[in-house]
Amino acid sequence: xxxxxxxxxxxQPQPGEARPWAFxxxxxxxxxxxxxxxxCHRPGQQVVAVEILLAAPLxxxxxxxxxxxxxxxxxxxxxxxxxxxxEFAAELERCGATLDAHADHPGVRLSxxxxxxxxxxxxxxxxxxxxxxxxxxxEVERLVRNRLDEIPHETANPAxxxxxxLSKELFPATSRMSRPxxxxxxxxxAIDSAAVRAFYEKHVRxxxxxxxVVGDLTGVDLDALLGDTLGTWxxxxxxARPVPPVTADDTGRxxxxxxxxxxxxxxxxxxxxxxxxxxVWPAQVLGTYCLGGTLTSRLDRVLREEKGYTYxxxxxxxxxxxxxxxxxxxxxxxxxxxxxxxxxxxxxxLWKVLRTLAAEGLTDAERDVxxxxxxxxxxxxxxxxxxxASTLADQVEQHLPDDYQSxxxxxxxxxxxxxxTAAAVSAFPMDRLVTVLVGDAAQIEAPVRALGIGEVxxxxxx
Amino acid sequence: xxxxxxxTAEAGSGGLTATEHRLANGLxxxxxxxxxTPVAAVCLWYDVGSRHEVKGRTGxxxxxxxxxxQGSGQVKGNGHFELVQGAxxxxxxxxxxxxxxxxxxxxxxxLELALWLEADRMGSLLAALDDESMENQRDVVKNERRxxxxxxxxxxxxxxxxxxxxxxxxxxxxxxxxxxADLDAATLEDARAFFRTYYAPNNAVLSVVGDIDPEQTLAxxxxxxxxxxxxxxKPAPRDGALPEIIGEQLREVVEEEVPARALMAAYRLPEDxxxxxxxxxxALTVLGGGESSRLYNRLVRRDRTAxxxxxxxxxxxxxPSLGWLxxxxxxxxxxxxxxxxxxxxxxxxxxxxxxxxxxxxxQAQLEREWLDRLGxxxxxxxxxxxxxxxxxxxxxxLTAVQRVLEVTAAEVQEVAKARLRPDNRAVLVYEPVAxxxxxxxxxxxxxxxxxx
Numbered sequence: 026x027x028x029x030x031x032x033x034x035x036x037q038p039q040p041g042e043a044r045p046w047a048f049x050x051x052x053x054x055x056x057x058x059x060x061x062x063x064x065c066h067r068p069g070q071q072v073v074a075v076e077i078l079l080a081a082p083l084x085x086x087x088x089x090x091x092x093x094x095x096x097x098x099x100x101x102x103x104x105x106x107x108x109x110x111x112e113f114a115a116e117l118e119r120c121g122a123t124l125d126a127h128a129d130h131p132g133v134r135l136s137x138x139x140x141x142x143x144x145x146x147x148x149x150x151x152x153x154x155x156x157x158x159x160x161x162x163x164e165v166e167r168l169v170r171n172r173l174d175e176i177p178h179e180t181a182n183p184a185x186x187x188x189x190x191l192s193k194e195l196f197p198a199t200s201r202m203s204r205p206x207x208x209x210x211x212x213x214x215a216i217d218s219a220a221v222r223a224f225y226e227k228h229v230r231x232x233x234x235x236x237x238v239v240g241d242l243t244g245v246d247l248d249a250l251l252g253d254t255l256g257t258w259x260x261x262x263x264x265a266r267p268v269p270p271v272t273a274d275d276t277g278r279x280x281x282x283x284x285x286x287x288x289x290x291x292x293x294x295x296x297x298x299x300x301x302x303x304x305v306w307p308a309q310v311l312g313t314y315c316l317g318g319t320l321t322s323r324l325d326r327v328l329r330e331e332k333g334y335t336y337x338x339x340x341x342x343x344x345x346x347x348x349x350x351x352x353x354x355x356x357x358x359x360x361x362x363x364x365x366x367x368x369x370x371x372x373x374x375l376w377k378v379l380r381t382l383a384a385e386g387l388t389d390a391e392r393d394v395x396x397x398x399x400x401x402x403x404x405x406x407x408x409x410x411x412x413x414a415s416t417l418a419d420q421v422e423q424h425l426p427d428d429y430q431s432x433x434x435x436x437x438x439x440x441x442x443x444x445x446t447a448a449a450v451s452a453f454p455m456d457r458l459v460t461v462l463v464g465d466a467a468q469i470e471a472p473v474r475a476l477g478i479g480e481v482x483x484x485x486x487x
Numbered sequence: 488x489x490x491x492x493x494x495t496a497e498a499g500s501g502g503l504t505a506t507e508h509r510l511a512n513g514l515x516x517x518x519x520x521x522x523x524t525p526v527a528a529v530c531l532w533y534d535v536g537s538r539h540e541v542k543g544r545t546g547x548x549x550x551x552x553x554x555x556x557q558g559s560g561q562v563k564g565n566g567h568f569e570l571v572q573g574a575x576x577x578x579x580x581x582x583x584x585x586x587x588x589x590x591x592x593x594x595x596x597x598l599e600l601a602l603w604l605e606a607d608r609m610g611s612l613l614a615a616l617d618d619e620s621m622e623n624q625r626d627v628v629k630n631e632r633r634x635x636x637x638x639x640x641x642x643x644x645x646x647x648x649x650x651x652x653x654x655x656x657x658x659x660x661x662x663x664x665x666x667x668a669d670l671d672a673a674t675l676e677d678a679r680a681f682f683r684t685y686y687a688p689n690n691a692v693l694s695v696v697g698d699i700d701p702e703q704t705l706a707x708x709x710x711x712x713x714x715x716x717x718x719x720x721k722p723a724p725r726d727g728a729l730p731e732i733i734g735e736q737l738r739e740v741v742e743e744e745v746p747a748r749a750l751m752a753a754y755r756l757p758e759d760x761x762x763x764x765x766x767x768x769x770a771l772t773v774l775g776g777g778e779s780s781r782l783y784n785r786l787v788r789r790d791r792t793a794x795x796x797x798x799x800x801x802x803x804x805x806x807p808s809l810g811w812l813x814x815x816x817x818x819x820x821x822x823x824x825x826x827x828x829x830x831x832x833x834x835x836x837x838x839x840x841x842x843x844x845x846x847x848x849x850q851a852q853l854e855r856e857w858l859d860r861l862g863x864x865x866x867x868x869x870x871x872x873x874x875x876x877x878x879x880x881x882x883x884x885l886t887a888v889q890r891v892l893e894v895t896a897a898e899v900q901e902v903a904k905a906r907l908r909p910d911n912r913a914v915l916v917y918e919p920v921a922x923x924x925x926x927x928x929x930x931x932x933x934x935x936x937x938x939x
Contacts, residue, residue: 032714034611037570040574040599041597042596044525071862072858110788111788114779118851120851121854143851174815178746331623336630362634363630364633394572394573402576402577403575404524405593
């Protein structure tokens with residue numbers, strides 16, 4: 026049932042000579058107020074990216090006020106000593122700027138993007154926000170109400186709902202990691218402007234912060250500019266914060282979050298494993314890619330391209346929090362959605378893929394393609410200022426050296442098939458995976474029980 | 488091969504240039520050099536989208552796009568993905584109302600591979616297309632539909648609103664994802680006929696952008712694409728023209744298991760490529776783009792009746808564009824309260840027009856969005872194809888931002904007054920119901936479907 030083509034065929038071309046590219050090395054310094062500054066000139070990148078890291082981790086949130094770091098992060102753009110909330114938003118947009126802020130386990134992060142021509146003005150606004158946030162009662166109250174309104178939308182979203190359940194299952198109830206990053210209805214409702222200000226005063230100061238500035242800085246006197254803006258922010262000296270160890274229970278089990286009538290089941294299968302401080306990280310990245318990094322990886326080769334059960338299933342490792350002493354951890358997980366009637370067969374195939382990987386290992390060809398991709402895509406991946414800034418900021422946040430990313434590429438290239446196999450197998454052991462399924466329990470519970478991949482419990486979605 | 492002119496940078500192009508060429512078989516080629524990073528983007532737009540589909544075969548253009556990744560004359564199975572990724576490249580394809588695009592971003596030294604792969608499937612897809620791929624990708628696309636539309640709250644809003652805004656029988660009445668029934672009904676023969684009709688070099692534009700040697704690149708293009716025969720059997724798409732104003736308010740109330748009430752609306756706006764469309768873009772930005780917009784200030788900050796409120800623009804060249812309103816209510820606020828406030832703000836805007844400061848903000852925002860889009864080789868390659876396919880001139884991509892900056896406040900007010908009226912919109916109201924009463928539940932609509 027095929028037809029002949031009439032074009033002239035040529036053999037597959039061979040690559041030319043690779044042109045050198047290296048992950049940019051930032052220049053590191055500090056302002057008089059103690060703020061650490063990383064800068065990186067990227068010719069041609071007219072939109073400058075600025076990342077600000079604040080040492081205000083989620084585990085510093087006061088008891089019963091989960092979500093306060095998020096409210097504080099959002100409140101930074103709701104007015105200062107110079108501008109009302111509406112004026113501040115207007116002034117930022119007048120610069121053609123965007124400012125995002127979010128709170129996560131390692132800390133609070135603000136991301137500014139702005140055309141270089143308007144960088145001075147936008148940096149001034151950002152400095153105002155950090156130096157003298159208004160935290161007005163009515164604005165904080167509005168942010169709290171707005172946050173409360175968002176929660177039902179997240180509960181209704183299968184991927185968000187699955188993530189929430191997995192955290193609850195994996196981490197002990199006493200750990201901040203077991204609870205939603207942005208708080209629950211109860212904790213968010215208890216937040217007010219006085220509490221936000223107290224959190225700000227306790228945890229936000231230049232001495233424990235970092236600014237990363239990346240873009241085409243031709244003709245920009247960055248030292249003078251930073252001095253006039255972020256340099257005017259003051260605060261007490263840095264104090265070391267003890268970081269509690271990350272513990273998790275990865276006993277193999279299944280939790281079904283019941284969503285009657287769902288046409289698909291959202292899968293999130295995870296556990297906790299090594300972060301970037303562990304020597305296994307490069308091999309784990311490689312092995313995880315071979316397992317489920319892309320459409321041609323092992324999971325999708327079966328679940329998507331052979332069986333058609335899914336639009337795509339991915340395996341990934343995501344750092345939760347790192348510490349200088351190496352006690353940090355990453356979430357290792359497999360996620361995707363499969364149609365309801367094929368939930369049992371899809372999980373069965375998924376476990377078969379893991380079993381085959383453990384029994385037979387990866388092939389050299391798979392390893393080679395993975396290395397070529399992971400290392401080869403670097404110049405594409407880091408074309409924009411924002412991508413470079415974000416990776417540099419991640420490194421700082423994770424207590425890694427500034428040349429970490431370039432070293433990682435060398436390590437990936439030097440990692441063999443045997444190491445990658447071992448890392449993938451120990452990252453995803455068949456009997457140490459917590460499986461969360463958001464789907465129609467009436468239809469999927471029995472087939473999932475029959476698989477014997479762990480004790481099955483059913484909880485309500487609400 | 489006739490060589491095109493070498494363009495010098497036009498005013499407002501930010502120093503970017505592009506040259507145009509055409510092979511004897513009709514393939515148009517656009518090249519743009521930029522040696523800042525050792526990468527090159529290849530982008531191929533076929534002038535076919537869901538507007539070309541016929542009744543009973545919605546979703547075929549997108550399903551077909553998936554089949555383009557299932558092998559061709561010299562490429563086995565998933566070889567297209569494997570070879571590009573193994574070369575350190577990234578790739579995908581997407582389908583919209585008006586076009587289907589395929590793209591690879593490669594390290595410079597692997598550019599030739601991407602050209603070879605694109606040519607292989609343009610010239611010899613049918614040598615590999617079989618029932619097995621068809622059945623498999625049909626299931627994958629149905630799962631894509633479930634994941635992005637049917638299994639998320641408000642997921643089918645885009646489809647519903649488009650269906651309201653464009654009348655039955657109009658080429659844009661249905662969205663690129665298509666219906667489950669039509670996806671089930673599509674046959675291998677439909678796919679083969681689709682390829683023979685639309686996948687011809689003279690129905691495509693190829694752009695290559697980045698760290699390239701233009702002469703060498705053109706020689707490769709000629710070598711790999713030059714022998715693919717052009718053909719002219721393509722039927723013209725059905726006419727998408729509609730009166731400027733709908734003339735009445737179209738309305739649908741959806742009772743579904745959603746987390747909050749919502750008011751969504753689609754306003755009929757000028758076609759893409761016109762100055763009036765740029766003016767409409769600015770009007771929507773002032774009214775509902777970002778956190779200093781009139782609707783955000785009114786509904787989210789002052790009235791506190793909404794959790795989110797904004798306007799977006801779906802630019803379309805072959806039919807009226809759509810101005811996209813999306814408001815999710817706060818707490819137990821009812822939709823009429825929101826609707827009255829929106830109408831009041833729109834009427835006031837039509838009466839007053841934008842302030843000088845609002846114009847400055849909106850233009851600054853759109854300027855940054857353009858800098859972002861042209862800031863990567865892949866973004867630039869896509870925009871060059873877009874202007875070549877839809878408007879016949881890729882150079883327009885490089886001056887687009889200039890045109891937005893030239894629009895006056897009076898023009899913005901004019902388009903708002905003429906178009907942002909209650910009798911020129913389709914409205915979709917969401918009223919939540921408890922779980923037992925429904926089995927449909929659903930994220931934001933999009934006009935694009937991706938293969939990966």
